[in-house]
Amino acid sequence: MHAFIAGLPKAELHVHHVGSASPRIVAELAARHPDSKVPTDPEALVDYFTFTDFAHFIDVYLSVVDLIRTPEDVRLLTYEVARDLARQQVRYAELTITPFSSTRRGIDELAFMDAIEDARKAAEAEFGTVLRWCFDIPGEAGLEAAEETTRLATDDRIRPEGLVSFGLGGPEIGVPRPQFKPYFDRAIAAGLRSVPHAGETTGPQTVWDALTHLRAERIGHGTSSAQDEKLLAHLAEHRIALEVCPTSNIATRAVRTLDEHPIKEFVKAGVLVTINSDDPPMFGTDLDNEYAVAARLLDLDERGLAALAGNAVDASFLDEAGKARIKDEIETYTAGWLAP
Numbered sequence: 001m002h003a004f005i006a007g008l009p010k011a012e013l014h015v016h017h018v019g020s021a022s023p024r025i026v027a028e029l030a031a032r033h034p035d036s037k038v039p040t041d042p043e044a045l046v047d048y049f050t051f052t053d054f055a056h057f058i059d060v061y062l063s064v065v066d067l068i069r070t071p072e073d074v075r076l077l078t079y080e081v082a083r084d085l086a087r088q089q090v091r092y093a094e095l096t097i098t099p100f101s102s103t104r105r106g107i108d109e110l111a112f113m114d115a116i117e118d119a120r121k122a123a124e125a126e127f128g129t130v131l132r133w134c135f136d137i138p139g140e141a142g143l144e145a146a147e148e149t150t151r152l153a154t155d156d157r158i159r160p161e162g163l164v165s166f167g168l169g170g171p172e173i174g175v176p177r178p179q180f181k182p183y184f185d186r187a188i189a190a191g192l193r194s195v196p197h198a199g200e201t202t203g204p205q206t207v208w209d210a211l212t213h214l215r216a217e218r219i220g221h222g223t224s225s226a227q228d229e230k231l232l233a234h235l236a237e238h239r240i241a242l243e244v245c246p247t248s249n250i251a252t253r254a255v256r257t258l259d260e261h262p263i264k265e266f267v268k269a270g271v272l273v274t275i276n277s278d279d280p281p282m283f284g285t286d287l288d289n290e291y292a293v294a295a296r297l298l299d300l301d302e303r304g305l306a307a308l309a310g311n312a313v314d315a316s317f318l319d320e321a322g323k324a325r326i327k328d329e330i331e332t333y334t335a336g337w338l339a340p
């Protein structure tokens with residue numbers, strides 16, 4: 001099954017830019033910026049990336065954000081993330097980027113956009129992996145962060161060509177979703193799709209809030225949706241996909257064990273489930289491993305895995321021709337694999 005997954009063409013819809021920095025890149029950036037508390041030794045990073053809870057995870061995450069100080073750091077990170085995705089046969093990825101965290105740390109906004117766009121174009125030309133951006137508001141940083149993120153995402157002189165969606169990340173406790181409605185309204189009016197995190201560390205009401213107030217088209221995590229049958233039925237009826245990230249939920253202690261993960265309930269309720277890696281090196285995983293985890297939890301064979309890969313393509317913001325191309329590739333690969 002591992003060999004099948006390794007060659008399966010895939011789409012990744014929920015993966016964070018800084019959270020995708022490989023141990024090698026984190027160590028390289030830490031060595032460039034020796035005043036940081038982040039270890040320069042990739043092996044010491046395994047301990048550093050062991051989290052006591054979600055708040056601890058965000059603290060560590062922000063210490064890695066602090067390593068990204070120049071447009072060249074941004075370009076290097078983005079290009080290397082694309083290389084890791086391409087290695088896993090990811091044909092298309094929507095990468096969540098938090099531009100506020102970089103601009104408030106002094107990176108010039110236009111230089112930041114140039115760096116990600118330059119890496120995006122190089123990745124497509126060299127690896128064949130198509131990257132698109134989701135700009136997310138770090139909710140805990142408040143309405144100032146919401147305003148700045150919305151400005152960067154909607155000003156035609158600044159917003160990058162690859163931007164397709166608008167998100168909301170960070171802690172949920174004490175950060176009610178409805179306050180972000182005006183910002184999501186502006187982003188949606190500017191043509192962006194709504195993909196907030198919700199129900200990762202709080203209950204199903206946060207998912208309802210994301211649907212009602214932020215007009216979410218997909219939900220980041222949505223784990224606690226399993227506690228509300230009506231919500232599951234609503235997600236299924238309206239084809240609102242969940243971006244499920246099983247290993248992340250264990251690493252941040254949002255869910256106790258993989259066997260207690262509600263992914264099975266989602267599938268049983270007819271919800272469109274997509275499999276994603278969130279912050280792969282920080283959680284000691286990658287997208288291939290998340291598919292292997294899903295295969296075990298859902299008892300899937302090759303056809304089941306191919307269907308799961310197809311869900312991510314269906315739920316993506318690719319155009320119809322792009323979707324058809326990757327779905328054909330998935331079908332051809334699977335048929336070839338299963339042929340006697």
Ligand SMILES: O=C(O)c1cccc(C(=O)CC[C@H]2O[C@@H](n3cnc4c(=O)[nH]cnc43)[C@H](O)[C@@H]2O)c1
Pocket residue numbers: 016019058061062065096097098100101102104136137138139140141169170171197200248278279
């Ligand atoms: O950058 C700042 O100065 C800042 C100030 C206050 C709060 C924040 C944040 O909360 C940043 C959170 C950061 O975390 C990213 N992220 C990565 N993985 C996840 C996840 O599984 N769930 C929620 N957020 C996640 C998110 O994209 C934000 O960039 C920052």
Ligand SMILES: [Zn+2]
Pocket residue numbers: 014016169197220278
């Ligand atoms: Zn996330």
